Amino acid sequence: MMKLLQKAVIAAGIVVAVGSQVQAQDWPSKPIELVSVGAAGGSTDNVWRVIADSVTKTLGQAIAVNYKPGGGGHIAGEYTARQPADGYSFMLTTIHTHGITPNIYKSLKYNPIEDLRGVARLVTLPNVLYANSNLPINSVQNLIAYAKANPGKINYASSSLGASTHMSMVLFSQKAGIEMNHIPYKASAPAVQGILSGEADISFENLSAVMSQISAKTVKALAVSSAKRWPELPDVPTVAEAGLPGFEVSSWFGIVAPKGTPDAIVDKFSAAVEAALKDPANAQKMHMIGAEAAYLGPTDMDKMIREEVGRWKPVVEASGVKPE
Incomplete structure (x- = not known):
């Protein structure tokens, strides 16, 4: 009886495996x-x-x-x-x-x-720290000094609560000892638009979402969050290089x-x-x-x-x- 049960279990396993293979061969059969x-x-x-x-x-x-x-x-x-x-x-x-x-x-x-x-x-991909072109800052050190001189007056955008773009700014603010107001959006695209429109002043964003705006110089790239500079942006330093050692996201x-x-x-x-x-x-x-x-x-x-x-x-x- 036990042998028969074992054989049945093995056979069932073979059927499942074969069925999976057949399913994969036929897949995908629709969009x-x-x-x-x-x-x-x-x-x-x-x-x-x-x-x-x-x-x-x-x-x-x-x-x-x-x-x-x-x-x-x-x-x-x-x-x-x-x-x-x-x-x-x-x-x-x-x-x-x-x-x-x-x-x-x-x-x-x-x-x-x-x-x-x-x-x-x-x-x-790295996140890039970038700013509205009208904000009177051009570097990480400028940003920190401006934020300390104007506590709570800078609005920063994120693609969503808890996103890497949000957490990057939380870590940045902690290390820099500054306070800014958080404006969470539903995704990267509306967050970028928030910066372009002036609704928000500054943001960390996935580089892929804002590369075209950086290239067109409609926003100002201040630093990248990675350990190394991005080859296509050789003049943009890392956050660590720009004044916050050990920062990397x-x-x-x-x-x-x-x-x-x-x-x-x-x-x-x-x-x-x-x-x-x-x-x-x-x-x-x-x-x-x-x-x-x-x-x-x-x-x-x-x-x-x-x-x-x-x-x-x-x-x-x-x-x-x-x-x-």
Whole structure:
């Protein structure tokens, strides 16, 4: 009886494995939905557009981006977590949604870590500290001096509460000993517009979201948050070089899927992303918009996400940031 049971279990496993392979061979047979935590024209959108055609051609189906910005990324996250795990819903996520805000929001209707699984990390990218062109500052030291002389009079924008752009400014303010007013937006694109319009004075933003404005000199780039200068902005120092030693923050973007999405489908999608990122032309385009191709597969991405949550926990606790 035991042997028969063992054989049945083995047979069932074989059926599941074969079924998964067949499902992956047939997948995708219809368009794929990619839910984005960002808005159209924002940093996540800019990065995805670089590889979208390559991934679409490899998979042989259209990939429709469904923009669901706001709520600290939780609007997109909750929506994606509730979609069928059939390989037709994925989510374009960031360090914000899967690294920082799990330490801020304690009563979510879904678990960003347990209800979604890693597919592929796309890029890493620095944040850039930039200012409205009319603000009378031209350096980090100018900013610190101006803020100390005008406490509480500078408004800074972020792409959302708890985003790396927000936490970068929290850390900056703590290290510099200054106070500024926070204006959270729903995504990168409206935050950039807030700076351009003068509604906000200064911001940290993913370089990919504001590179074109820096190039056009409609805003002033003061420093980058990474450990090294960005090659396309050789005259822009790092924050550490500019006066705050030890300051460093880097962001990342990636793709996740509802928990339960078959391994074979996840692996197939991930492989298409990897091939697109390895294309030298795409890698160069990424660099030109302020991002660096940095592929990680499903297992490594899941590991990275858990490490990121742990890394940001003490930072969030020290900042005193609370849901707004």
